[in-house]
Amino acid sequence: MELIYTVNPGIEDIAAEEIKAELGGNVEYSRLSGHIYHKLEYNVSWEAIYRLRSINRAFLLMWKGLIGKKHEDLLKLKNEIIEGLKDIHYYVTPYTTFAVDTERVGEHEFTSIDVSRLVGELVIRIVESKTGRKPVVNLRTPNVIVHVFVKDNKIYIGVSLTGPWSMHRRGYRIYDHPAALKPTLAYAMLTISGTRDKDIIVDPMCGGGTIPIEAALIHEDAHIFGYDQNPRHIRGAKMNAYAAGVYKRVFFGVWDATRLNEVIDNVDHIVSNPPYGIRYGDPSSIRKLYNKFLEASYKALREGGHLTIITTEYNYVYKIAKRAGFKIIHERVVYHGSLYPRIMVLEK
Template structure:
């Protein structure tokens, strides 16, 4: 069995979920977890690499060709050239395969990621020319193969993008684009954190375009899933998205007010939700009122757990503790340019 190293990238804050999923679905072994940086390196049996497309918690997957940790401040670009040229990239890029280099740079350097891409591109061309006597075509718009070169502080990583230009968190079902949509990878992570089991009832009472409900319906074959929002337009959009994801029949859609939750549902096992953030709603007082009233209802309706992603985590903690619930887990994640918390609460 030949094992290869795969770099999995994700939303910063859910690296442990990626490791769990890769272990479960690919029998992968974690090599390095850069918590808070959205990067996980795993070792995978070569024959199972194609299964990366089943991972719901990743943004990208890249097959590592070379890694070199001696890119000092001086002459780093020359080192980039050498590492790329010696990486074996010509096994993936040939004179008949168009390619593009995508470069990422993290840390303080006196060169830009464009410089890295340019130098790495030259190295790929030279490696292919050496191997085949001809140069490969460059296609920056629609490349057949994407060579990824990341300079992270003083380390250089050369890899091949396994999904080409595709980012795997962009699920094909997003027909209706909610203005504050949650990343599906975060929705998936939150569902796992709720400890829901297949057959439980899961509700998102402020479901917007339906991301949580759709991810839940795809994960839980036998569960009842409820997607509620006070906006009729968002519920229509969520329905469209669910239809595109082929799970419309698995979800009950309700136009309703989460601050009166008990008038729509009697009991649900778990609530997983992405309520509005105060910073986006404009009025902190109004947002706290919505949270207070929603949670006061939720504690009477929910049996197992409430999982929220929110910038209002202090209000959430205070209100839930007032009602005798415990916060069993809280973690900061990146969500766009905000850093909300995922909070997990349980009764008692």
């Protein structure tokens, strides 16, 4: 069985580790591509795939091949694609709607739309030749997504196993915080920070509670706290935790992150998504917040504890981390909300 997954760009390695640990097999990916290729010697159930916490979508690979950069290179692949997709009528039928969605990385003369159009035409042709009827295209709410990934000279085509919704939509988000973090990134931050059962895990600026909720979904037996200075967000976070079934395992409270050490100490992991300057307005107030937040976090952490943050203010964090007593032990770029923030791990 061969699968492809889409993931949030920047966390391919975390997702690859989770896929290998949960499902076995071999994985291949390149950094920031947002895709993972997975080969198994056996079949896995979609329930097992649904349990993964770091992926957006999973696709059953129907065909993979090589592609050139020119327009005619795409057209030359017609017969190979028809042969590769000869069983597509088991998934796309005259009674299901479908859409082709293409992601392209690298330099090519053709666009993603050219690829989607060609593959869409071929899918219609194959289904009609096998069943006598054409399937219906529905770009907004298709029953089946045919996904094409073109990365430089490689092309992969698969059908979706995870439905039309990305799995980063967990279903527990009743309260939608205006700057909510993707749960897949929250999972990645917790993994990078190295959280374990029994640990004290705190998000002092938790908004709608994404990080504490994901922590509670991974760790049955950790001590998890979520604070925010805005009572409306804390009310929302409690509603989300209730919907996620972890209400009793997370303590939520209204508190100022710059005074975190006054409510808690001996913390193993502070994992947080503080406001970004871009969205905050005045640069001097965001700097003041970051300074005080780092100082309070240092005091609240145990020796060797981690402060793991996602931020666009990484240059400023570089500047102040050492002064606050921290050592930066990990740093990576991820893609989130049309921005390229960094996940940074600071060790006490």
